[in-house]
Amino acid sequence: MKLLILRTTANFLLPLLLLFSLFLLLRGHYLPGGGFVGGIIAAIAFVLHAFAFGLRSTRKLLRVHPISFMPVGLGLAVFSALLPLLKGLPVMTGLWLDEPFPVVGLVGSALLFDVGVYLVVLGVALTIIFTISESV
Amino acid sequence: MLLAVLSGFIVASIIPLIGKWLKGKWSVVMTMLPLTLFVYFLSLIPSLPADQHLLASYNWVLTMGINLSFLVDGLSLLFALMITGIGVLVFLYTSAYMKGDAYLDRFYGYLSLFMGAMLGMVLSDNIFTLFVFWELTSISSFFLIGYKNESTASRKSALIALAVTGLGGFFLLAAFAMLGTIAGTYSIQEMIGSGDQLKEHPAYLPIMVCLFFAAFSKSAQFPLHFWLPGAMKAPTPVSTYLHSATMVKAGIYLLARFTPVLGNVPEWNNTLLIVGGFTMLYAAFHAIFKKDLKEILAYSTISALGMLVFLLGLGTSEALLAMLVFIVVHALYKATLFLVTGIIDHQTGTRDTTVLSGLRKVMLPVAIAGGLAMLSNSGIPPTIGFVGKDLVYASTLSSEGFAIIMTVVAVITNILLLYASVLAGIKPFAGKLPSTLENTRLPEWRLWLPPLVLGIAGLVLGFFPHILEGGILGPALNALVPSAAEFHLQLWHGFNFVLALSAITIAGGLLLYRFFKPGTGASAILAKLHKTSPENIAHLFNRNFRVFATRWTSVLQNGYLRIYILTIVFFLTALMAYKSMTKVVVSVNLNKVSPLTSTELVVMSILIIAIIYAVYTPSRLSAIAAMGVIGYCVCLIYVFYSAPDLAMTQFAIDTLTVILFVLVLYRFPNTSTIQVGRSGYVTVWFHWFLDRWLPS
Structure with missing residues (x-):
């Protein structure tokens, strides 16, 4: 009962914070934001959820172990770095689509890289925090 | 030729797959390996006219001049024949001697590995290839000596043998590095040409000493001989193969091989x-x-x-x-x-x-x-x-x-x-x-x-x-x-x-x-001598070194994170103190400092109060809260100096860090006031020097 306010808030805050983290991720190429801070915000969202509802329900919500975000993120980042090789350009050259997407804006390999960073940061932060809070 | 040298390694790597089958009555089949090689090397004899060398070269590490070049001359062929010839008999003997042994396949693997390494060593013309094979013989002999791994004595003597021959290998590398640099080539045959130049070079003596150390360690010369009697803990086929016919002759081979290059100098011969x-x-x-x-x-x-x-x-x-x-x-x-x-x-x-x-x-x-x-x-x-x-x-x-x-x-x-x-x-x-x-x-x-x-x-x-x-x-x-x-x-x-x-x-x-019948008197004298023997000295050194290492580790690596950080910060501060006292002139150009706004003043005051509070508070929870305040203040400072990106990241990180701290709080050990005070002094000192240092 003590947690009622926290729980109610967390219920609303989780999607909002996640949306905010995505927002930061997407605008990150030209404006303040980016994959790193986006990933941390997302991690905070889940940690908040864990405080309110307990670690088990957060794990249930996530469905996968947070550690699995890391290899996916790293793979995406490496993939985005190697992508230019297919076109005969040096590694890590920025590639951009000609037409901007609605809402998202211009999409390029840099965004893919940022998504990778986002996932790695999220995975690392959640793994550390979950592991520690479980062992306490 | 490459196949002949590598066959030992190839067979050794296949053995884990066929081990079960090999352990049974088919162990004799292993004899085919040395036998084939022996016949192969025998067939090379007629094609070895007195003054010609058979050289086979394969590129390995091109950029460093390290090639797998193999030289067959009389000397290397003599050793190769001995290694494979005695190898045949030892392999055959082993199949009966170790019959029923649970790890017979493993044993054959080590033996093959050793034979391959030995062959590679005597046939190599490139000094670094030779070195690699030399080390491989040490390592494979370590496994062979320590084969009875459930016996303490066996493990110990294997370790001693590895330590002594490994130390020799270290010196060998030093000798080879000097040789290669001075001669400008890594090929032994080409070195013979520049032998005179090598002998007059000032580095000749260091090269010679290093080379001798390596050879003496491998060939068990006084005072590095003591590992050999210890190595007799190995099964007899190993003693036969390694410690009579082949490995211990590696040092002799090395000396013989370099006699045309470095020999015929008084120091060389007299030593x-x-x-x-x-x-x-x-x-x-x-x-x-x-x-x-x-x-x-x-x-x-x-x-x-x-x-x-x-x-x-x-x-x-x-x-x-x-x-x-x-x-x-x-x-x-x-x-x-x-x-x-x-x-x-x-x-x-x-x-x-x-x-x-x-x-x-x-x-x-x-x-x-x-x-x-x-x-x-x-x-x-x-x-x-x-x-x-x-x-x-x-x-x-x-x-x-x-x-x-x-x-x-x-x-x-x-x-x-x-x-x-x-x-x-x-x-x-x-x-x-x-x-x-x-x-x-x-x-x-x-x-x-x-x-x-x-x-x-x-x-x-x-x-x-x-x-x-x-x-x-x-x-x-x-x-x-x-x-x-x-x-x-x-x-x-x-x-x-x-x-x-x-x-x-x-x-x-x-x-x-x-x-002559050795009596007890003679044994007593020998026992007395044993106290001053190189073996005992080495053991004594080992023991004391271990004690020293234990103490050293318990001082430096005590396992307390706070002590580590304290030490690191302390030394950094001391270094900075020394530098700023001696060489650096610290000056702040007050004219260029931007005027202090009231918001900055407020944030700064909060920051300073929070720092002092965090350092000196006895309660951990309040220290963490103060840390959070410090972090947010820093964020604000970033905002003032127009770095919203940084501020945002810092803000998020700080939030996470505080959460982490709260989580691990219960795991911290209790600290006394003295410790808090000690850490506090070092921290404040550090910051004082940091502040002095940064403006310059």
Whole structure:
């Protein structure tokens, strides 16, 4: 009962914070934001959820172990770095689509890289925090 | 050629797959590996005219000039034949000796690995390839010596052997690095051309010392000999293969290989003479006091190795020939004796010479092999040992300088070695069979055939020494001394002084055996000497070093994170303090400082208060809260100086950090006020210097 306010808030805050983290991720190429801070915000969202509802329900919500975000993120980042090789350009050259997407804006390999960073940061932060809070 | 060298490694890597199948009765199949290689190397002999080398080169690390280049000349072929030839017999012997052993497949894997490494070493022309194979022999021999891994003594002696030979390898690398840099090439053959330049170079002495250290460690020369008797903990096939015929000769090979490059310099020759001469006497004296068959053989091996080094030190064409012959002789008789010892141990369960006797009645073929080996060891005609010993005496007699002393040293050593060989080769078989040994049976042929083959080979080569002469020893001598004269090995030289010396040796040895019985008094003296022996000194060093390491670690790596951080910060601060006191002029241009706004002033004050609070508060929770305040203040400062990106990241990170801290709070140990105070002082000090330092 003590947690009622926290729980109610967390219920609303989780999607909002996640949306905010995505927002930061997407605008990150030209404006303040980016994959790193986006990933941390997302991690905070889940940690908040864990405080309110307990670690088990957060794990249930996530469905996968947070550690699995890391290899996916790293793979995406490496993939985005190697992508230019297919076109005969040096590694890590920025590639951009000609037409901007609605809402998202211009999409390029840099965004893919940022998504990778986002996932790695999220995975690392959640793994550390979950592991520690479980062992306490 | 590459396949021949690598086959040992290939087989070793396949063995885990076929191990189960191999452990059964098919273990004999493994003998095919050395046999094939032996035949292959035999087939190379005719294509080895006296002055030509077969060179096969494969690129490995091109940019560093490291190629897998293999050179087949007389010297390397002699060693390759010995390695594979004795390998055949050891592999065959092993299949019976280790029958039913749970890890027989593993053992064969190590053996193959070792054989491959050994072949690679003697055939390599590139010094770095040689070094790699040299280290591989050390490592594979570590596995072989420590094969009985459930025994503490076995593990310990394996570790000692690895430590000593590994240290030698380290010196070898140093020697090779210097050699390669000075000569400008990594090929040994090309180095021979620039030999004079090398000998006059100021770095010649360091190179020589490093090379000697490596060779002496591998070939068990005084004072690095002590690992060899310890290595006798290994199963007998290992002792036979590694510690009589092949690995311990690696050092001899190294010295011989570099004789044309670096040899014939007084320092080179005299060092070898002194070390080799001392080792052969020292070890021979030790050998006659031992009672365990394997220990006797170990010390007599060290002594023989000393003699080889001694002959290398003489450096004349005759001495080098004597050395080459003696290498073959020693490999033949010592391997025989080891194999015989293994059989005795296997069948009777003891190796104590005071217990064993009369075994000829139950295992005649073994007794014949032991007797033949003893004859060859003692240099009694008509064995090849006699030819070898003649050559040794001839070369000591004709040496310049201390010919008499050297000859006397050689004669004494040989007398003692003869005593040891009688003890190992005749004593267990002669006399009456004690009742305790009556149940002993002749082992199967796979055990007694190998030593018999080796013993007979010694005899045949004695009658027909020219088998060795043209095909292999000639080219081998040419590899050492390009301008060597023609030579002919003969069993019978006619009546001369050398023959007289041989007679003295034989008579002396037999008389010694007849009348000398090592008593308890001698053993006591030896025990006293043991205290100052290099082995003991090394052990003492090891022990004290470990104590030192433990204390050192418990001081530096105490496991307290807070102490680590304290130490790091303390030293950083001290360094900065030193720098800022001595060299740096700190000046702040107050005119350029932007005016302080009221918001900044407020944030700064909060920041400072929070820092002081965080450092000195005894409560952890409030310290963490204060840390959070500090973080947010820093964020605000970022915002003021227009870095919203940074501020945002810092803000998020700080939030997470505080959460983390709260989570791990319960795990922290209790700290006293003293500790808090101590950390506080260091922190404040650090910040003070940091602030002084940053404006500049």
